[in-house]
Amino acid sequence: MELEEYVQARGRALLGLAWLLTGNHHAAEDLTQATLTKALSRWHLVSAAADPDAYIRRICVNLHLSWVRRLASRERPTADRPDEVATSTAEFDAVGHRDELGRALSRLRPRTRAALVLRYYADLDDQAIADLLGVKRATVRSLIHRGLHDLRALVPEGSHES
Amino acid sequence: MSPDVEEFLRESMKAEVQALPMPPGLAAAARRRLRRRRATAVGASVVAASVAIGLGVATTIGGETPEPVATAPAETHPLPDSGWPGSGLAGQARIEGVLAATEDGCFYLELDDGLHPVSLLWPQGWSWSERPDGTLVVLTDRGYPVLSPGDRIEFGGGFTTNEPDEPDPCGVGARGAAPMNSVPRKLP
Numbered sequence: 367m368e369l370e371e372y373v374q375a376r377g378r379a380l381l382g383l384a385w386l387l388t389g390n391h392h393a394a395e396d397l398t399q400a401t402l403t404k405a406l407s408r409w410h411l412v413s414a415a416a417d418p419d420a421y422i423r424r425i426c427v428n429l430h431l432s433w434v435r436r437l438a439s440r441e442r443p444t445a446d447r448p449d450e451v452a453t454s455t456a457e458f459d460a461v462g463h464r465d466e467l468g469r470a471l472s473r474l475r476p477r478t479r480a481a482l483v484l485r486y487y488a489d490l491d492d493q494a495i496a497d498l499l500g501v502k503r504a505t506v507r508s509l510i511h512r513g514l515h516d517l518r519a520l521v522p523e524g525s526h527e528s
Numbered sequence: 529m530s531p532d533v534e535e536f537l538r539e540s541m542k543a544e545v546q547a548l549p550m551p552p553g554l555a556a557a558a559r560r561r562l563r564r565r566r567a568t569a570v571g572a573s574v575v576a577a578s579v580a581i582g583l584g585v586a587t588t589i590g591g592e593t594p595e596p597v598a599t600a601p602a603e604t605h606p607l608p609d610s611g612w613p614g615s616g617l618a619g620q621a622r623i624e625g626v627l628a629a630t631e632d633g634c635f636y637l638e639l640d641d642g643l644h645p646v647s648l649l650w651p652q653g654w655s656w657s658e659r660p661d662g663t664l665v666v667l668t669d670r671g672y673p674v675l676s677p678g679d680r681i682e683f684g685g686g687f688t689t690n691e692p693d694e695p696d697p698c699g700v701g702a703r704g705a706a707p708m709n710s711v712p713r714k715l716p
Contacts, residue, residue: 373555381554382545390714392665392673395551402558433672467540469716486534487541514533 367413369406376419380426386483387430389472397433401426423488424498427480431499434476470520474513481509482517604657604667605633608697610649610685610707623706624682624715627675629656629664634698635677637706647697647705649685650712668711675714684710 373380380401385394405412405422415421471479477499484495492503499506625637628645633656636645653669666675675681685706696702 369558370555377554378545378548378550381548381550382541385545385548386541390674391548392659392663392676396673398554399557399561402554403561406558406562467537468544472716482537483541486537487545514537517537518533 367418369402369409372418372422373402376422379419380422383423383426383483383488384430386471386487387427387476387480389468397426397430400429404429420494427484427498431476431480467517467521470517473520474516478509478513478516481506482513485510604655604671607635607650607654607656607666608648609652609654610709612651612707612709621685622682623685624680627666627677627679627681628700629677630698630700633658633664634700635664635666636698636700636702637681645698645700645702647702649705649707651708651710675712680715681712682715683708683712 377398381394381398384397384401385391388394388397401422404425412418412421471482474482480499481495484490484498490498492506495506496503501509623637625639625646627635628638629635635648635650635656637648638645650666651669655667655671657665657667657673659665664677665673667673683706685708
């Protein structure tokens, strides 16, 4: 498999993962390119891997978390905590729901968001997420539980009811 | 946790990704980036080797002067500096507004009062660059793209002045400058 074939088959999924992790289109493109560049530099390992997609996903998540760590070391804590965010009962259309979701995801801690994205977007189980994030399974369960709890506070009541 | 939230999350994420515009040439861009990186690494090695051999001795490989091999990275331009080194508490007023820029990369802040914009002074080492599609992007001191015109941002700083006769480097009718004494955050 060549890089071009991989991008043709899985490029959108990778870009989607990057977008959900970063919440920003430009940053997602940069993360996708950085991921592909790193994968390309060791393509013999990627193409020989039992699951090349998992290998590249791991590169993507690790790159993102390492960038975030560097930035976070200089960031101030946010003034609003998720449980202090005002919610509205206004009706949202489908686009509104997704927009609300993107905003809500962007308020979560990076590792919590990554855990949710890997569970609900990449459909990975606890063990796979734990391996990818380098944490224990119990930590993954806790991250997801806390992430869902925070999302409930951030996404207006009714948005997730169809 | 109720399954409806989880199902909502699953469906929303997948729908969101399906709607993303796919940038062209991702694989080609990755190949270019890797070539640049390797060329830069070789260039750095050549420089290091020449320093090691050093002290005014011309570096030669096989009797020939090596061609420069490094490819220039995407051009970046420094942003005006607030003097804040990137760490430490600001302890100053929180400023919020919409980031805007002139075509030649002069960034300023549109305030919500709509009266006048303010000039911006950034954390040390921050810069801006232009993407191939012509859009501008603000880069951190480590080169990570974080903000673009149109983004709503907040930071700790405070206005240095609000006088009408202060310099207006962007030529947009700005009054005063807001120095950033914290990392600016993009708001939803």
